[in-house]
Amino acid sequence: xxxxxxxxxxxxxxxxxxxxxxxxxxxxxxxxxxxxxxxxxxxxxxxxxxxxxxxxxxxxxxxxxxxxxxxxxxxxxxxxxxxxxxxxxxxxxxxxxxxxxxxxxxxxxxxxx
Amino acid sequence: xxxxxxxxxxxxxxxxxxxxxxxxxxxxxxxxxxxxxxxxxxxxxxxxxxxxxxxxxxxxxxxxxxxxxxxxxxxxxxxxxxxxxxxxxxxxxxxxxxxxxxxxxxxxxxxxxxxxx
Numbered sequence: 370x371x372x373x374x375x376x377x378x379x380x381x382x383x384x385x386x387x388x389x390x391x392x393x394x395x396x397x398x399x400x401x402x403x404x405x406x407x408x409x410x411x412x413x414x415x416x417x418x419x420x421x422x423x424x425x426x427x428x429x430x431x432x433x434x435x436x437x438x439x440x441x442x443x444x445x446x447x448x449x450x451x452x453x454x455x456x457x458x459x460x461x462x463x464x465x466x467x468x469x470x471x472x473x474x475x476x477x478x479x480x481x482x
Numbered sequence: 483x484x485x486x487x488x489x490x491x492x493x494x495x496x497x498x499x500x501x502x503x504x505x506x507x508x509x510x511x512x513x514x515x516x517x518x519x520x521x522x523x524x525x526x527x528x529x530x531x532x533x534x535x536x537x538x539x540x541x542x543x544x545x546x547x548x549x550x551x552x553x554x555x556x557x558x559x560x561x562x563x564x565x566x567x568x569x570x571x572x573x574x575x576x577x578x579x580x581x582x583x584x585x586x587x588x589x590x591x592x593x594x595x596x597x598x599x
Contacts, residue, residue: 472525472527474525
């Protein structure tokens with residue numbers, strides 16, 4: 370069985386602060402895929418990144434960066450110099466490739482000016 | 483990228499009535515679509531997997547007679563909430579899988595907010 374744990378229910382930061390959202394996963398599969406989605410107040414899910422289990426390289430995209438560590442089964446997401454527009458719920462998700470997505474419970478990020 | 487639409491974006495209905503939600507893949511044919519439900523401040527929970535031309539596969543605990551899913555064409559899946567009750571109020575999200583790709587290659591619709599009064 371697959372499981373995704375996002376222990377942080379809600380995080381509040383002030384604009385320009387860096388913030389890291391944690392994601393820990395459980396799976397027995399050797400091949401799997403990890404995702405991060407953003408859900409702004411409008412409700413629409415926005416795809417941010419997909420990582421497969423064979424690629425442990427960290428990735429940076431603008432102010433966003435992701436740290437994938439198989440040794441600790443973690444796939445953490447960092448936003449650098451946060452902005453008010455980053456306020457949203459962020460979901461980490463997992464798939465073994467032939468099943469659908471298993472979502473974590475989400476972390477609500479509130480960025481205040 | 484692939485686009486998935488949902489209609490309506492929000493709906494209010496009276497208890498005991500039925501409401502239909504449409505999910506369309508606009509620029510690709512989707513043999514498989516997924517329906518999720520999201521309660522306020524909670525995660526997305528998969529309700530069912532909809533395959534074109536066959537019966538939907540429901541997740542454990544989801545009443546198939548209450549949540550009727552029809553995937554009659556390669557671009558349209560519908561979810562009908564029958565005899566809706568206030569506890570069915572939720573945010574319903576569909577996604578569509580691009581044919582030939584893995585199940586994780588899903589494109590999500592914008593969601594439908596259902597309120598049952």
